Amino acid sequence: MTTHSQQSVKISTADPSGIGLFGLAIVTLVASSQKLGLTSGLSFVIPWALILGAFAQLFAAIQDAKHNNTFGMTAFAAYGFFWLGVASSWLIKLGAFGPILMANVDSKQLGFAFLGYLIFTLFMTIGAMETHKVLFAIFVLIDFLFLGLTLDAFGVAPHIFHTIAAYAELGIGILSLYGCGASVLNVHFGRSFLPLGSPFGIFKSKEVS
Numbered sequence: 748m749t750t751h752s753q754q755s756v757k758i759s760t761a762d763p764s765g766i767g768l769f770g771l772a773i774v775t776l777v778a779s780s781q782k783l784g785l786t787s788g789l790s791f792v793i794p795w796a797l798i799l800g801a802f803a804q805l806f807a808a809i810q811d812a813k814h815n816n817t818f819g820m821t822a823f824a825a826y827g828f829f830w831l832g833v834a835s836s837w838l839i840k841l842g843a844f845g846p847i848l849m850a851n852v853d854s855k856q857l858g859f860a861f862l863g864y865l866i867f868t869l870f871m872t873i874g875a876m877e878t879h880k881v882l883f884a885i886f887v888l889i890d891f892l893f894l895g896l897t898l899d900a901f902g903v904a905p906h907i908f909h910t911i912a913a914y915a916e917l918g919i920g921i922l923s924l925y926g927c928g929a930s931v932l933n934v935h936f937g938r939s940f941l942p943l944g945s946p947f948g949i950f951k952s953k954e955v956s
Contacts, residue, residue, distance in 0.1 A: 770803025782913035800830030858900030880944025
């Protein structure tokens with residue numbers, strides 16, 4: 748007879764990629780609709796930025812940390828905090844925090860934040876190459892999103908780069924929905940129900956000393 752102290756208890760945590768990608772998909776679909784002129788205003792974009800863009804991805808980041816998945820945790824956390832920052836910036840722009848903050852808005856400050864995220868996303872794109880091809884494609888589109896946002900904020904050909912950012916964001920939403928579906932259904936059915944594409948296999952995995 749095996750006593751309780753002799754039993755080994757295996758605790759597993761579900762893969763949070765599905766909910767993280769779902770949050771990214773919904774917020775980018777809503778936000779891109781505003782950038783493309785399909786909808787107007789930011790009032791109904793803000794709650795989705797906070798709840799799906801920020802909280803859903805931060806939840807996924809916490810769960811990925813439990814998996815000891817540094818890449819997933821960093822990506823979901825960084826973009827979750829991004830949407831918190833963007834939503835707060837929109838609230839300032841709309842005067843929710845008073846006229847003084849609203850009067851002192853300088854879009855170039857956002858440009859520096861977007862530039863930092865562009866650099867961050869470029870090296871995360873390299874990491875995504877060894878995850879799967881759908882995630883790599885999402886990161887490439889995020890690169891174009893931040894390139895467009897950065898140059899638009901700095902006033903460089905704003906119409907062109909705003910449009911690039913808008914279509915990149917729409918593409919992120921569509922691909923992230925597919926990635927979400929694959930993350931859930933592939934695990935649920937125990938097989939590659941929706942293919943994600945194998946890693947590129949360019950970079951050799953090494954132990955970190």
